[in-house]
Amino acid sequence: DIQMTQSPSSVSASVGDRVTITCRASQGINKFLAWYQQKPGEAPKLLIYAASTLRSGVPSRFSGSGSGADFTLTINSLQPEDFATYFCQQAKSFPPSFGQGTKLEIK
Amino acid sequence: QVYLQESGPRLVKPSETLSLTCTVSDGSINSFYWTWIRQPAGKGLEWVGRVFASGSTNFNPSLEGRVAMSIDTSRNQFSLQLTSLTAADTAVYFCAKVKCIGGSCYDWFDPWGQGIPVTVSS
Numbered sequence: 150d151i152q153m154t155q156s157p158s159s160v161s162a163s164v165g166d167r168v169t170i171t172c173r174a175s176q177g178i179n180k181f182l183a184w185y186q187q188k189p190g191e192a193p194k195l196l197i198y199a200a201s202t203l204r205s206g207v208p209s210r211f212s213g214s215g216s217g218a219d220f221t222l223t224i225n226s227l228q229p230e231d232f233a234t235y236f237c238q239q240a241k242s243f244p245p246s247f248g249q250g251t252k253l254e255i256k
Numbered sequence: 257q258v259y260l261q262e263s264g265p266r267l268v269k270p271s272e273t274l275s276l277t278c279t280v281s282d283g284s285i286n287s288f289y290w291t292w293i294r295q296p297a298g299k300g301l302e303w304v305g306r307v308f309a310s311g312s313t314n315f316n317p318s319l320e321g322r323v324a325m326s327i328d329t330s331r332n333q334f335s336l337q338l339t340s341l342t343a344a345d346t347a348v349y350f351c352a353k354v355k356c357i358g359g360s361c362y363d364w365f366d367p368w369g370q371g372i373p374v375t376v377s378s
Contacts (some may be wrong), residue, residue, distance in 0.1 A: 150317075181362070185365075192350055192352075192367075192369060193350075193365075194367075194368070195355070195365065195366035198355060198362070199362075236300070238365075243314070245303045245363040247302070247303070248300070249300045250300055
């Protein structure tokens, strides 16, 4: 199985800041990577797929990059509603697998 | 936008079988892959398996032998059965749609149901 490792596990930031979260796959996955946002008590929501394609309706302050084994999620100009946990997930190899999550907290 | 809703028991006893159902709001169940994902409290996400409209299935090898899935397109529902339950199966169970783009489907999940918390305890 492909292991997905996110860093940091948690990060504190202020409204208006830019935040970057990284995700590393234990082997190359081309661009078969997605990012999800999860708020407490809610289901995850797809933000980005194919490493850099923004899901329809997701604000443009979210962006994704990377290919192979290393990926980043960047959130520009943080808004209050962005404070949540973010997960990466690979879809290259069976079974699909998720990172452990990065909790974005208000500073 | 399609909506998904999980239903089933929230408390099951060890060694018993969990049966959950996901109801899909529209007829798209006839055309796509559908999946179950679970999340123990305060932890990460684990993909459980997927079922296609034809009834074909794939499961996480970590659960192989204990998991089954089925689909009833006439009722817009698909189901999960997990046998020989232990406390380690306690989790929120989500159903979700596998994303398809231009006729090809990929194991990205959108949208998700709200999730149903399941506790395995005597």
